[in-house]
Amino acid sequence: MHMADALLSPAVGGTLWAASAGALAFCTRNVQRVPDDRNIPMMGVLGAFIFAAQMINFTIPATGSSGHLGGGLLLAILLGPHAAVLVIASVLTVQALLFADGGLLALGCNLFNLGVIPCCLAYPLLYKPLAGNGNSPLRVSIGATVAAIAGLQLGALGVVFETVFSGIAELPFQPFLWAMLPVHLAIGLVEGLASSAVLSFVRKARPELLACATARPLPTRSRTKVLTGLALAAALTGGVVSWFASPLPDGLEWAIARTAGTEQLAPPQTGIHPVLAATQQKTALLPAYAFRHTERDSAAPAPPPPAWPAVEAGTSVSGLVGGGLTLLLAMGIGLLFRKRNRVA
Amino acid sequence: MATIASAFADLRTLDALATQDSVIHRLDPRIKVLTAALFVVCVVSFDKYVVAALLPFGLILSLIMGLGGVPAGVIFKKLVLVAPFALLVGLGNPILDQQPLLSIGPVAISGGWISLLSILLRCCLTVGGMLVLIATTGFNEVCRALERMGLPAILVVQLLLLYRYLFVLMEEGQRLHRARALRSFAGRGLGLRSFGPLLGNLLLRAHDRAQRIHRAMRCRGFDGTMRSPHTPHLTVRDVLLLVLACLVLIGMRRHDCALLLGQLLTGLLP
Numbered sequence: 001m002h003m004a005d006a007l008l009s010p011a012v013g014g015t016l017w018a019a020s021a022g023a024l025a026f027c028t029r030n031v032q033r034v035p036d037d038r039n040i041p042m043m044g045v046l047g048a049f050i051f052a053a054q055m056i057n058f059t060i061p062a063t064g065s066s067g068h069l070g071g072g073l074l075l076a077i078l079l080g081p082h083a084a085v086l087v088i089a090s091v092l093t094v095q096a097l098l099f100a101d102g103g104l105l106a107l108g109c110n111l112f113n114l115g116v117i118p119c120c121l122a123y124p125l126l127y128k129p130l131a132g133n134g135n136s137p138l139r140v141s142i143g144a145t146v147a148a149i150a151g152l153q154l155g156a157l158g159v160v161f162e163t164v165f166s167g168i169a170e171l172p173f174q175p176f177l178w179a180m181l182p183v184h185l186a187i188g189l190v191e192g193l194a195s196s197a198v199l200s201f202v203r204k205a206r207p208e209l210l211a212c213a214t215a216r217p218l219p220t221r222s223r224t225k226v227l228t229g230l231a232l233a234a235a236l237t238g239g240v241v242s243w244f245a246s247p248l249p250d251g252l253e254w255a256i257a258r259t260a261g262t263e264q265l266a267p268p269q270t271g272i273h274p275v276l277a278a279t280q281q282k283t284a285l286l287p288a289y290a291f292r293h294t295e296r297d298s299a300a301p302a303p304p305p306p307a308w309p310a311v312e313a314g315t316s317v318s319g320l321v322g323g324g325l326t327l328l329l330a331m332g333i334g335l336l337f338r339k340r341n342r343v344a
Numbered sequence: 345m346a347t348i349a350s351a352f353a354d355l356r357t358l359d360a361l362a363t364q365d366s367v368i369h370r371l372d373p374r375i376k377v378l379t380a381a382l383f384v385v386c387v388v389s390f391d392k393y394v395v396a397a398l399l400p401f402g403l404i405l406s407l408i409m410g411l412g413g414v415p416a417g418v419i420f421k422k423l424v425l426v427a428p429f430a431l432l433v434g435l436g437n438p439i440l441d442q443q444p445l446l447s448i449g450p451v452a453i454s455g456g457w458i459s460l461l462s463i464l465l466r467c468c469l470t471v472g473g474m475l476v477l478i479a480t481t482g483f484n485e486v487c488r489a490l491e492r493m494g495l496p497a498i499l500v501v502q503l504l505l506l507y508r509y510l511f512v513l514m515e516e517g518q519r520l521h522r523a524r525a526l527r528s529f530a531g532r533g534l535g536l537r538s539f540g541p542l543l544g545n546l547l548l549r550a551h552d553r554a555q556r557i558h559r560a561m562r563c564r565g566f567d568g569t570m571r572s573p574h575t576p577h578l579t580v581r582d583v584l585l586l587v588l589a590c591l592v593l594i595g596m597r598r599h600d601c602a603l604l605l606g607q608l609l610t611g612l613l614p
Contacts, residue, residue, distance in 0.1 A: 004430050004433075005387075005467070006463050007434070010385060028498055032496075040502070041555075041557040042554040046551075048505075049546065052514050053543055055349065058534055058539035066534075069543065086499065087506075090503045093503060094506060096474065097478050100423075103384065104380070104473075105470070168392045168434075170436050170459065171433060171440070193536060194540075197536050198543050198547060320448070321610055322600075322604065322609070326399035326402070326403055326601070326602045331406075333406045334410065337411075
């Protein structure tokens with residue numbers, strides 16, 4: 001479910017970084033507006049609780065497999081959506097930096113898929129209306145399950161879009177989508193059931209905890225706040241879609257060119273000239289970079305397929321030799337330091 | 345469970361590595377954070393068929409690991425744990441992209457295999473870069489560096505508190521898991537009916553703990569920010585090193601060093 005840096009192009013990663021950073025800034029401002037700082041240690045400890053919760057799994061009847069809690073929706077219900085986004089951001093940062101789950105560039109994607117979508121879309125639009133004031137256990141369970149499923153489906157959709165638009169992995173859109181959505185339907189169901197199991201226990205054991213959680217976000221911010229939230233969500237999704245739209249034509253062109261085998265950008269394909277030309281074009285790390293220059297500037301063992309016969313064999317041989325030597329050097333350095341450390 | 349538990353053990357290893365003293369550890373954390381970010385962006389911005397040009401980045405990483413006293417075994421162990429997802433998604437490449445891109449003698453290698461190799465290399469480099477940053481800096485120092493680079497205080501406090509209580513609550517989670525596993529026979533009692541109360545109890549305990557922490561912090565004058573006892577100052581050496589690191593990384597991004605080396609050796613350099 002976590003996006004990885006390796007599958008992401010800078011254009012897509014940067015776009016989602018911007019979107020998530022905007023959402024995070026909005027949530028931070030909202031949380032800071034509350035003068036009560038009792039929430040601060042609560043958020044920290046509940047973030048740690050998410051890690052602990054993921055250690056405890058439960059068996060799913062009749063399947064033989066087991067699931068565990070993801071926790072995004074539960075946080076939104078306990079802390080309110082804005083504080084929850086903050087907590088999820090910190091959880092994802094720790095996962096990226098310490099557990100090697102996700103990555104630095106992928107952090108934006110992950111926060112969007114796993115934080116912004118469940119907390120700012122699924123929670124206010126599905127859980128709130130379905131669960132009502134939280135007095136009926138059945139409605140809470142239904143609300144949590146529906147919101148968890150919808151949130152995870154949208155998150156999975158996000159992963160598919162991000163992977164396909166990045167174009168690093170070759171997976172085509174439709175089969176990937178058909179693989180991801182059913183799997184995440186099951187995961188969403190498990191997440192919803194687990195969340196409502198925990199919620200129903202908390203409701204029995206300490207009802208005031210949920211009561212103050214449901215009372216906290218809504219009364220003062222009633223309709224206008226919900227409307228601004230909706231507008232924000234709409235603007236965000238609109239913004240993201242339009243951001244996607246700009247690299248999209250290039251991506252499509254590129255796909256068409258690949259399948260048709262003919263490419264418009266045929267010109268200088270021989271010798272060192274294209275390498276130098278590409279080097280010149282690389283003056284800036286442009287966001288749309290990966291889409292614009294695909295197929296052309298890949299210097300080493302990767303000349304474009306149509307031009308294959310025209311490429312000097314020497315280039316790829318040099319690439320292989322140089323690459324191999326670099327690898328050997330890297331290993332040599334590692335061994336050298338290891339020996340030195342052992343002596344010291 | 346097994347993976348999270350072993351990840352938890354690795355966490356302690358990383359934390360211990362960060363307390364070492366070396367050339368890399370002594371650098372200003374901000375320098376290291378910026379360099380690591382640039383490193384990741386450079387690696388990720390390569391075209392998808394690039395393999396050779398990525399290798400010099402591995403060279404740099406192993407150099408930093410050597411200077412910072414980070415054992416390769418720790419990093420490799422994490423990489424093995426993480427690689428499967430990238431591998432799974434990338435595994436479609438050799439099947440879907442079969443155009444031959446490279447031939448070694450009679451053997452033609454398709455673009456898919458090359459891009460799969462590239463994905464795996466990217467995975468190793470980006471994940472390795474992050475781990476080396478943490479192993480030579482420490483999570484708390486990284487957070488403080490982010491704060492001094494403009495991250496809102498509330499986020500930094502959140503990260504610091506999360507990291508502090510991560511160890512406490514994960515130990516608690518481990519104990520709960522072990523206790524339940526010991527009392528379960530033939531897989532009974534592991535279902536959702538006992539899961540709800542179990543996790544709910546953990547949640548309530550975490551909640552009470554947070555309230556106690558809040559009171560204790562208020563008693564000690566907490567006002568929403570965390571203060572650190574010492575703040576490192578940027579020295580000229582730090583700035584010079586940052587400039588050097590940026591030049592090297594951007595240089596490696598723009599020129600395929602491995603190819604140049606190979607051309608030098610095979611005498612094809614124009």
